[in-house]
Amino acid sequence: xxxxxxxxxxxxxxxxxxxxxxxxxxxxxxxxxxxxxxxxxxxxxxxxxxxxxxxxxxxxxxxxxxxxxxxxxxxxxxxxxxxxxxxxxxxxxxxxxxxxxxxxxxxxxxxxxxxxxxxxxxxxxxxxxxxxxxxxxxxxxxxxxxxxxxxxxxxxxxxxxxxxxxxxxxxxxxxxxxxxxxxxxxxxxxxxxxxxxxxxxxxxxxxxxxxxxxxxxxxxxxxxxxxxxxxxxxxxxxxxxxxxxxxxxxxxxxxxxxxxxxxxxxxxxxxxxxxxxxxxxxxxxxxxxxxxxxxxxxxxxxxxxxxxxxxxxxxxxxxxxxxxxxxxxxxxxxxxxxxxxxxxxxxxxxxxxxxxxxxxxxxxxxxxxxxxxxxxxxxxxxxxxxxxxxxxxxxxxxxxxxxxxxxxx
Amino acid sequence: xxxxxxxxxxxxxxxxxxxxxxxxxxxxxxxxxxxxxxxxxxxxxxxxxxxxxxxxxxxxxxxxxxxxxxxxxxxxxxxxxxxxxxxxxxxxxxxxxxxxxxxxxxxxxxxx
Numbered sequence: 025x026x027x028x029x030x031x032x033x034x035x036x037x038x039x040x041x042x043x044x045x046x047x048x049x050x051x052x053x054x055x056x057x058x059x060x061x062x063x064x065x066x067x068x069x070x071x072x073x074x075x076x077x078x079x080x081x082x083x084x085x086x087x088x089x090x091x092x093x094x095x096x097x098x099x100x101x102x103x104x105x106x107x108x109x110x111x112x113x114x115x116x117x118x119x120x121x122x123x124x125x126x127x128x129x130x131x132x133x134x135x136x137x138x139x140x141x142x143x144x145x146x147x148x149x150x151x152x153x154x155x156x157x158x159x160x161x162x163x164x165x166x167x168x169x170x171x172x173x174x175x176x177x178x179x180x181x182x183x184x185x186x187x188x189x190x191x192x193x194x195x196x197x198x199x200x201x202x203x204x205x206x207x208x209x210x211x212x213x214x215x216x217x218x219x220x221x222x223x224x225x226x227x228x229x230x231x232x233x234x235x236x237x238x239x240x241x242x243x244x245x246x247x248x249x250x251x252x253x254x255x256x257x258x259x260x261x262x263x264x265x266x267x268x269x270x271x272x273x274x275x276x277x278x279x280x281x282x283x284x285x286x287x288x289x290x291x292x293x294x295x296x297x298x299x300x301x302x303x304x305x306x307x308x309x310x311x312x313x314x315x316x317x318x319x320x321x322x323x324x325x326x327x328x329x330x331x332x333x334x335x336x337x338x339x340x341x342x343x344x345x346x347x348x349x350x351x352x353x354x355x356x357x358x359x360x361x362x363x364x365x366x367x368x369x370x371x372x373x374x375x376x377x378x379x380x381x382x383x384x385x386x387x388x389x390x391x392x393x394x395x396x397x398x399x400x401x402x403x404x405x406x407x408x409x410x411x412x413x414x415x416x417x418x419x420x421x422x423x424x425x426x427x428x429x430x431x432x433x
Numbered sequence: 434x435x436x437x438x439x440x441x442x443x444x445x446x447x448x449x450x451x452x453x454x455x456x457x458x459x460x461x462x463x464x465x466x467x468x469x470x471x472x473x474x475x476x477x478x479x480x481x482x483x484x485x486x487x488x489x490x491x492x493x494x495x496x497x498x499x500x501x502x503x504x505x506x507x508x509x510x511x512x513x514x515x516x517x518x519x520x521x522x523x524x525x526x527x528x529x530x531x532x533x534x535x536x537x538x539x540x541x542x543x544x545x
Contacts, residue, residue, distance in 0.1 A: 211477050211484045270478050280480060316480050329480065
């Protein structure tokens with residue numbers, strides 16, 4: 025990897041890391057004052073445990089070898105990944121860069137399970153889910169059977185967003201609804217935090233998408249452009265849906281649209297061009313603004329709409345690749361979308377790859393949650409759910425009333 | 434001595450403070466509260482879901498005055514906090530048994 029490429033990928037890795045605290049604030053602002061610290065902790069926990077698990081076995085199982093379904097352990101413990109060898113450390117750089125994606129993927133699920141999941145259960149769930157669900161699916165898409173069939177996923181629409189999104193659904197079905205849901209809800213406690221988190225996510229997403237070119241090249245430039253346009257378009261369309269449907273242009277609608285657009289362009293960031301990201305963004309903003317209402321009709325308590333935004337947005341974007349992929353623009357050799365002369369072959373592979381991911385992730389996530397439920401339990405006690413998780417799980421208060429004295433004085 | 438408690442709309446606070454000062458009231462305390470009387474709350478919309486927020490932000494203002502100043506103080510608050518819209522608030526006058534100035538130990542009217 026030349027130094028220009030390495031510099032960009034290093035920067036991108038840092039940008040993607042920043043997305044996890046950004047996500048924490050995005051969700052945290054939507055949460056209530058008595059639970060915001062628990063939400064932050066669920067995300068920061070991923071930042072703590074996943075890097076370790078990734079370096080020790082995760083990366084090796086996710087990328088090492090030619091397995092169609094799983095990697096091997098050749099690169100466990102970062103064995104052989106040095107900086108003085110021929111590649112000058114570019115393999116190690118890939119470990120770091122992909123590790124940031126490994127961190128944020130389980131973190132996405134935290135938004136769904138908010139306000140009622142035992143932290144000890146989450147603490148175990150995150151790394152176990154990483155190894156049993158994220159790692160195999162990652163291998164299938166990148167160097168395994170799904171990718172080999174020609175399905176496209178530039179930065180993780182399927183491997184990350186559809187995967188975590190459907191896992192969130194499985195998790196909340198086992199976890200159960202919050203007490204009083206849906207008749208007793210709570211509005212976001214801090215919209216400023218939500219908007220701050222959104223801004224950080226968009227900023228970091230340039231690393232998520234454009235960094236996935238693994239080079240500072242033309243594809244990275246186009247991915248950057250796509251990330252810019254799709255987010256804006258989706259923010260606009262979701263915003264306007266709310267204006268016409270509910271009566272006001274809201275910050276939350278705009279923020280949700282931006283994130284949905286970013287999710288949707290993730291699988292196609294390095295494969296679509298021109299006005300395609302705008303169409304993809306506009307469509308996703310509209311679709312997801314209605315998809316978030318599904319939970320009320322279907323009766324599942326997805327607290328912060330992980331399913332409506334990440335699952336639906338990721339799926340829409342991934343299928344859109346089957347329409348908009350333009351290999352000629354990129355001078356690349358990948359399947360063309362239906363609008364670019366490729367017929368329906370790519371769309372078919374997108375369906376298949378996402379279908380397999382959905383089935384596998386849903387089943388295994390359910391099993392992990394059931395195992396936790398049967399052993400240590402997944403839900404906090406009712407009294408804790410009432411009075412808040414921050415104090416009970418973390419002995420902390422987000423917004424102190426001001427009168428606290430040091431014990432023993 | 435009287436304790437006057439006024440529940441007013443938050444944006445009227447400066448006017449009420451100035452009006453009280455102009456009739457000779459020398460001190461006051463305020464707290465941010467929520468409440469409702471006949472004023473309906475507001476509807477907030479988040480991702481299409483409507484939330485009824487019944488409690489409306491208000492300010493609770495308290496002043497301690499001598500009996501002579503009670504009438505003018507109430508009139509000052511009433512005129513400066515009035516808008517004619519539902520939700521202007523209420524003023525309550527409470528008889529006070531005693532007042533103590535903590536720094537000096539003065540009691541009664543001397544402590545006001």
